[in-house]
Amino acid sequence: MYRKRHEIKDLARQRIERLLKFAEIVYPTEPELAHRYGKIAMAICKKAQIPYPDALKAQVCRRCGSFLVPGETMRVRVKNRGKMKYIAVTCLRCGYVRRYPLKWKYVLPKPWHIFYGDRGDY
Secondary structure (H helix, E strand, O other), X not given: XXXXXXXXXXXXXXXXXXXXXXXXXXXXOOHHHHHHHHHHHHHHHHHXXXXXOHHHHHHEOOOOOOEOOEOOOEEEEEEEXXXXXXXXXXXXXXXXXXXXXXXXXOOOOHHHHHHHOOOOOO
């Protein structure tokens, strides 16, 4: 049956959210299954041609698709480059580094609002 484009995108977003929730639940017992869920979520985004949601950007490595858990599969550092400060997130499986610039008022970039909320005390 024919589905409209907005229905397909909505269904894709729902499936991505569900996969990320499952990955969080499953990770302590079966980390490989959680990494597989991350890869599937990335594939759904590509197939549905939707931009990556903020939750997916913060929790899945862009290069290898592994599910990122602070301290176990990713390393988070605040670094300086001249006057610019940024958050460097390193995937410990493939070594991919993702940089999120910090603004002058220390407002966290969008994907990090998922982990830390809208606090401005950084």
